[in-house]
Amino acid sequence: MPQYNPPLRDMQFVLHELLHVADELKMLPAHAEVDEDTINAVLEEGGKFAAEVIAPLNLSGDAEGCVLDKTTHEVKAPKGFKEAYAQYVEGGWPALSCDPEFGGQGLPVVVNNAFYEMLNSANQAWTMYPGLSHGAYEALHAHGTPEQKRLYLPKLTSGVWTGTMCLTEPHCGTDLGLLRSKAEPQADGTYKITGQKIFISAGEHDLAENIVHLVLARLPDAPAGSKGISLFVVPKFNVNADGSLGERNAIYCGGLEHKMGIHGNATAQMVLDGAVGTMVGQPNKGLQAMFVMMNAARLGVGNQSLGLTEVAYQNAVAYAKDRIQMRALSGPKAPDKAADPIIVHPDVRKMLLTARAYAEGGRALTGYVALQLDKALSSDDADERKACEDEVALLTPIIKAFITDNGWIATSHCMQVFGGHGFIHEWGMEQFVRDSRINMIYEGTNTIQALDLLGRKILANNGAVLKKFGKKIAEFVEEEGTNEAMQEFINPLADIGDKVTKLTTEIGMKAFQNPDEVGAAAVDYLRVVGHLTFAYMWARMARLALDKKDSGDPFYTAKLSTARFYFAKLLPETAGLIRTCRAGLSSLMEMDEALF
Structure with missing residues (x-):
C-alpha cells in the first residue's frame, strides 16, 4: 500500500519564505490576525487528517468503487468514506475558508489551498465530495439571493450538506450553448426543471x-446559445422555510459512469423530471454565476494533480532507494549488496527529479495564485483588487492545464520507476496514473484552457495582463542581474521571458489574418507560458536557497539542486514548443477530411 507524508517543510518554505504570507495577510483586514503559527498549526492537523484518515482508504476505495441501487437511485460510497467524512465535518474542516457570517472560520484561501493539496495527495476521489461543495458555496455566496444564502450557506459551510455543479449533457460537453434542459416558471416563484446531466462528480x-x-x-x-442559460439551485431534498428537509426532489441518479480512474467518487448521470429549483442570479445570465464555481474548480483540479504528483514522487523515491537492480555504469555504489539501488542510475534520477521539480514548482505557483486571490477578495484598495483579479484570471488556465499535464508526466514517470510492480494495483502507482488522467479532461479540457489563455486572456487585451506579470519577472531579473551566483537561473529566465513576448506578438499578427492560427498554437503556447511561470518561481526559490546553502540545513541544498535540474533538464522543452507554435496552421489543415 502506498504511503503519504504531508510535505509540511516545503509548504512552510513556500508560504513563509517565498510568499511571506503572514506579512501579506496583515494588509488585509479580514485576515490581519492570521500569523505563521496559526497557519502551521492548521496545516499540521490537516496533514494528520489526510495521512491518517483518508489516505488508508484510497487503495480500497479504488478497488471497491461506488454502488448504485437502481430501485431507490441511492449510491453508496466505498467502505469508510462516510465515516471519514463525518470526522471531516466534526473537525470543522469544511468551514476553513468560509465566511464567518455563515459559520465559517474565515481563514484565507492560501491556507485552504495548501490543506486541499494534502487531501488530494491522500485520496483524490474522496476529496472531490467536499471539494465540489466549496465551489457551490462560492457560487451561492457571490450570486445567491439573501434567502438562498440563509437556507444553503450555513449547511454547506458546516459540511452537513454537500454540493455539485450540473453542466454537461449527453450531446454537449464544453459547448454549453447547446444544452437543452428546460426550466418552467411556477406561480410560487420556483421553477420545474427537466433534463439530463452527465459526468456529475459526487x-x-x-x-x-x-x-x-x-x-x-x-x-x-x-x-439560443450561451446567452440563454440560467442557473438554478436544485436540492436533492427540498428545503423548508425553516431550513429543515422536506420531500425528496425529482432529481435522481439514473446511472454511474464506469471510469478509468477516481473509482471512489460517484460520477453520476443525473435525471431531472420536473425537479423544483430556484434561480441563482439573473435570467439568462447563468454562466456568469456558474463561472465563479468553474474557476474555483479549475484551480482545484490543478491542485488535484499537484497532490498526485507529490504522493507519487514520495512512493517512487522510497522504492528507488530500496530496490536493487544492476550496477552503476561507473562502478558499484553498494558493494555489500548483490546490486545497486536503482536510485544510482541517471535515468531513474531524471524521472524522480522531474516529479519533484513539478511538485515543488506547482506548490509555489498555486500558493502564489491563492494569495493573489485572497488580495482580490479582501484588499481595501480597489486598484489592487482589480490587478489581482486580472492576474488570477491569467494564471488560472495555466494552473489547470500545465499542472495537470505535468501530473500525468510525473505519475507516469513514478510508475515507471517501479518497473513491473508499478503496473500492479497493490503498489498504488497505477491508480495515481489513472486518477491523474481525468484532470486533463474535466472542468474544461486542457485545449480549452489553452484557447482561453491565448485567445481571451492575452490576445483579447493585446497582452496587457501578461505584460504586467512579465514586468514582475523583469524587475526580479533586474534585481539579480549582477548577482554572479544567480546567473544560471536569471539568464534562462530572462531568455524565456523575451521569447514569450516575441512569440505572443507573432501569433497575434497571424491571428489577425486567420483566427484558426490561435487554435494551432494554443496548446504548445500554454506550455511555454507555464514554463515561464515555473522558471520565475524556481529562480525565486533558488535565490532563497543560495542565501542559506551554507546553513547546514539539507533542505536548502536539495532545493538548489532541484532548481538546477529544472533549468537544465525541463525548461529547455520550450525550444521545441516555440518551434511548433511558429510552424503555424497549414500542416494541420491542408489534408482533406476524406483522407483521414
Whole structure:
C-alpha cells in the first residue's frame, strides 16, 4: 500500500519564505490576525487528517468503487468514506475558508489551498465530495439571493450538506450553448426543471444528508446559445422555510459512469423530471454565476494533480532507494549488496527529479495564485483588487492545464520507476496514473484552457495582463542581474521571458489574418507560458536557497539542486514548443477530411 507524508517543510518554505504570507495577510483586514503559527498549526492537523484518515482508504476505495441501487437511485460510497467524512465535518474542516457570517472560520484561501493539496495527495476521489461543495458555496455566496444564502450557506459551510455543479449533457460537453434542459416558471416563484446531466462528480452519495445541485437550464423564452442559460439551485431534498428537509426532489441518479480512474467518487448521470429549483442570479445570465464555481474548480483540479504528483514522487523515491537492480555504469555504489539501488542510475534520477521539480514548482505557483486571490477578495484598495483579479484570471488556465499535464508526466514517470510492480494495483502507482488522467479532461479540457489563455486572456487585451506579470519577472531579473551566483537561473529566465513576448506578438499578427492560427498554437503556447511561470518561481526559490546553502540545513541544498535540474533538464522543452507554435496552421489543415 502506498504511503503519504504531508510535505509540511516545503509548504512552510513556500508560504513563509517565498510568499511571506503572514506579512501579506496583515494588509488585509479580514485576515490581519492570521500569523505563521496559526497557519502551521492548521496545516499540521490537516496533514494528520489526510495521512491518517483518508489516505488508508484510497487503495480500497479504488478497488471497491461506488454502488448504485437502481430501485431507490441511492449510491453508496466505498467502505469508510462516510465515516471519514463525518470526522471531516466534526473537525470543522469544511468551514476553513468560509465566511464567518455563515459559520465559517474565515481563514484565507492560501491556507485552504495548501490543506486541499494534502487531501488530494491522500485520496483524490474522496476529496472531490467536499471539494465540489466549496465551489457551490462560492457560487451561492457571490450570486445567491439573501434567502438562498440563509437556507444553503450555513449547511454547506458546516459540511452537513454537500454540493455539485450540473453542466454537461449527453450531446454537449464544453459547448454549453447547446444544452437543452428546460426550466418552467411556477406561480410560487420556483421553477420545474427537466433534463439530463452527465459526468456529475459526487452527484449522488450517502456521505451527507442533502446534496445541493447547481443546475444550468433554459427558460421557455431564452435566446439560443450561451446567452440563454440560467442557473438554478436544485436540492436533492427540498428545503423548508425553516431550513429543515422536506420531500425528496425529482432529481435522481439514473446511472454511474464506469471510469478509468477516481473509482471512489460517484460520477453520476443525473435525471431531472420536473425537479423544483430556484434561480441563482439573473435570467439568462447563468454562466456568469456558474463561472465563479468553474474557476474555483479549475484551480482545484490543478491542485488535484499537484497532490498526485507529490504522493507519487514520495512512493517512487522510497522504492528507488530500496530496490536493487544492476550496477552503476561507473562502478558499484553498494558493494555489500548483490546490486545497486536503482536510485544510482541517471535515468531513474531524471524521472524522480522531474516529479519533484513539478511538485515543488506547482506548490509555489498555486500558493502564489491563492494569495493573489485572497488580495482580490479582501484588499481595501480597489486598484489592487482589480490587478489581482486580472492576474488570477491569467494564471488560472495555466494552473489547470500545465499542472495537470505535468501530473500525468510525473505519475507516469513514478510508475515507471517501479518497473513491473508499478503496473500492479497493490503498489498504488497505477491508480495515481489513472486518477491523474481525468484532470486533463474535466472542468474544461486542457485545449480549452489553452484557447482561453491565448485567445481571451492575452490576445483579447493585446497582452496587457501578461505584460504586467512579465514586468514582475523583469524587475526580479533586474534585481539579480549582477548577482554572479544567480546567473544560471536569471539568464534562462530572462531568455524565456523575451521569447514569450516575441512569440505572443507573432501569433497575434497571424491571428489577425486567420483566427484558426490561435487554435494551432494554443496548446504548445500554454506550455511555454507555464514554463515561464515555473522558471520565475524556481529562480525565486533558488535565490532563497543560495542565501542559506551554507546553513547546514539539507533542505536548502536539495532545493538548489532541484532548481538546477529544472533549468537544465525541463525548461529547455520550450525550444521545441516555440518551434511548433511558429510552424503555424497549414500542416494541420491542408489534408482533406476524406483522407483521414
